[in-house]
Amino acid sequence: MSIGRFDSLLLLSFGGPEGPDDVMPFLRNVTKGRGVPDERLAIVAEQYALFGGKSPINDLNRDLLESINEELAVRGYDLPTFLGNRNWYPFLSDAVERLQSEGYKSTVCLVTSAFSSYSGCRQYHEDLQVACSGVSKPPEIQRVRVFWNHPDFLGAAAELLSESRVKANLSKHTPVLHTAHSLPISMAANSDYEAQLNEAARIVNDLAGMKGPCEVVFQSRSGPPSVPWLEPSIDTRLQELAADDISQVLVHPLGFIADHMEVLFDLDTQASGIAEEYGIKMVRTPTVGTHPLFVAMMIDLIEEAAGLREDRPSLGSMGPRPDTCFTDCCPAPSRPGR
Structure with missing residues (x-):
């Protein structure tokens, strides 16, 4: 059917x-x-x-x-x-x-x-x-x-965050770094990307019952250093937390739905190595996957x-997006030489 x-x-x-x-x-x-x-x-x-x-x-x-x-x-x-x-x-x-x-x-x-x-x-x-x-x-x-901002996307993420914390025997006050793919600032400025991430991070933390600080950090940047991208990077933030005598942190790949290369290399290999070097116990939560x-x-x-459901559930203050995006949403960034 x-x-x-x-x-x-x-x-x-x-x-x-x-x-x-x-x-x-x-x-x-x-x-x-x-x-x-x-x-x-x-x-x-x-x-x-x-x-x-x-x-x-x-x-x-x-x-x-x-x-x-x-x-x-x-x-x-x-x-x-x-x-x-x-x-x-x-x-x-x-x-x-x-x-x-x-x-x-x-x-x-x-x-x-x-x-x-x-x-x-x-x-x-x-x-x-x-x-x-x-x-x-x-x-x-x-x-x-x-x-x-769908309740089930955020709810699944919150369940995985909570389960990871319990499995690692960490306090609810453990800091949480919610990671997402960095973007050129010129691209991010033309969308709600940062605002969506910040609100989603707060909601996931609340749903997971976390009581400590949480923030959005970025990873996987590319391109020449002269082009500004969203910051802070997770690598830099881990070093800063170590300088503040933070010894445990939960890392939640909020911006990704599967454990692909950006997760396996940038988090499980690179960020994990930095955390170990600086004496931080880093626990990376799974992505929502299946x-x-x-x-x-x-x-x-x-x-x-398909028009078979009248409810369009969402969490937070921004409401559900339309099925068809506005014609001017998320425009392409200008690139050097264009």
Whole structure:
């Protein structure tokens, strides 16, 4: 059974290399049009080499699709599901071609990005437009709303934070660093990214029953040092906490929904190493991944977009985002030389 007018489902994500030979071509796709030399990309490739040249992101997305299929079946839906990526196989363009060739007319799209920014929101709209423009009579594809303040996204994150604290035998007063991908300040200034992160961090802390300080810190910045990005970085903040005689900290990757490379390298390898060097016990909480609340939320959002649910729950002061973004939201940042 379809979900309202939707006869198919597309999970849209960033993509990642599946083996050592994929790494450099993947990185060239990610940085296409930015003039980044291979010498700089080779430095990033070394991070992938630590994990066998494979990013876990595609496998994690397949796991998520499997969990989504199970939840669809529980609710009595039989909806074919597809995976499409921005930067690696299976590419979004190939997924759209499959949808068209198999005769699907109306596709609902879930994006593996919870917060609003150009790279995390608007650019995925552009990716869909480009992919559809290359196909004759493509299906109508509609994204669900950005879900950063949905009660079940925040609730799942809070459960994982609380469970991690208890498992590590840490106090409720332990400081929490909520991490997210850093962005160029010019990009962040054109969206609600920082405001959304700050409110989400506060809500997750409250739901988890935490009593100590919490703040948003950033990770995974790239590009030349001359371009200002959001700060503070988690690495710098850990050193500052050590200087303040803080010996324990919870690190919650709020800005990510899966334990992919930004989590495994930037947090579990790099930040963890700095914490150990400075004598801090760092406990990193899991991402929402395939948490039952998160998966159920995905289907709720599809039912919302299909007009089958009147409730549009959200937490905090900003309210739910519309299913269709405003035409001027999260515009692309200007780049040097443009």
